[in-house]
Amino acid sequence: MMAKSPAIARQISLFDMDSPLHGKVRGERSIMDYPFFVLSKNAHLEPIEYKHDQVTIQIRPSATGVATMWDKEILLYVASLVAQAIADGQTSDEDVTFSAHDFFRITGVERPSVRDYRRFGEALERLQGTQIKTNIETGSKIDRGWFSWLSEAQVEYEKMANGDEVLRYVRVRPCNWLYRAIKRDQRIYHYHHDYFRLGAIERRLYEIAHCYCEAGPIDINLEELHHKIGSMGPMKRLKQLLKSIEAENRLPEYDVSLIEVVSGERTDSLGRRRKSVTTSVRMKPRQRSISA
Numbered sequence: 001m002m003a004k005s006p007a008i009a010r011q012i013s014l015f016d017m018d019s020p021l022h023g024k025v026r027g028e029r030s031i032m033d034y035p036f037f038v039l040s041k042n043a044h045l046e047p048i049e050y051k052h053d054q055v056t057i058q059i060r061p062s063a064t065g066v067a068t069m070w071d072k073e074i075l076l077y078v079a080s081l082v083a084q085a086i087a088d089g090q091t092s093d094e095d096v097t098f099s100a101h102d103f104f105r106i107t108g109v110e111r112p113s114v115r116d117y118r119r120f121g122e123a124l125e126r127l128q129g130t131q132i133k134t135n136i137e138t139g140s141k142i143d144r145g146w147f148s149w150l151s152e153a154q155v156e157y158e159k160m161a162n163g164d165e166v167l168r169y170v171r172v173r174p175c176n177w178l179y180r181a182i183k184r185d186q187r188i189y190h191y192h193h194d195y196f197r198l199g200a201i202e203r204r205l206y207e208i209a210h211c212y213c214e215a216g217p218i219d220i221n222l223e224e225l226h227h228k229i230g231s232m233g234p235m236k237r238l239k240q241l242l243k244s245i246e247a248e249n250r251l252p253e254y255d256v257s258l259i260e261v262v263s264g265e266r267t268d269s270l271g272r273r274r275k276s277v278t279t280s281v282r283m284k285p286r287q288r289s290i291s292a
Helices: 029-033 072-087 100-106 114-129 176-185 193-197 200-212 222-229 235-248 287-291
Strands: 003-005 026-028 048-052 055-060 096-098 131-134 150-159 165-174 188-190 218-221 254-267 273-285
Touching (some): 026 072, 026 176, 072 100, 072 114, 100 165, 200 218, 200 235, 200 254, 218 222, 222 273, 235 254
Antiparallel strands (some): 026 188, 254 273
């Protein structure tokens, strides 16, 4: 369980930490590809089940809800530190120690407030409390039972002379499922720095495009995209948002466009002939991304 200590027995220096993170945030493909996180900041307290082709995912909420797309920022940061250590030829320990200050720096929070630190602690609790069961294998292994994103999470504070508590460092242990994926599979993708400025659905669009647009543009049926994003809202709302994203061109590295094709005709209840329209979404990398 996440523990809070009023004082630190020994002072932790920057040299004892796995942070700071250098370069871009990096994510593992499986947690980019599939909807493991809810899109709303409101507490989701119901179990979630996802099935697509041969992939199954079951998610159980913690007492404060399922981990969200914003909670995922911590997981991406931790995964990036593990990947950084591996790339540098270091012996990667399962425990990751970092400063919350560096996490906020990476995610674009210049002057974290008390509220930011409180939300940070709540996110750690949801990541530790949310339970997942999936048949997605990592490191050539499948975990048959339930696991949490963080098997351990500890936040250490130092009490100042005036009685205030200052957060010194965070130590977490990512689950074996994710740790194996990073260390053994090494399907690691860089994230654009503007990712943290996006809304939840935009983040999912970016991740899906990042996974599948390596060879060029892809077209995906709107209904399938709705399912893959993990949206629980009406498809009509997603379509409106996609039109807005297309018009404002606000997805980093990728262009998004809606394509509507007349697929036939039907007769409504009043005997009127109506055209049947199929909507697909095209995502393609911008030219500079292809050359990069």
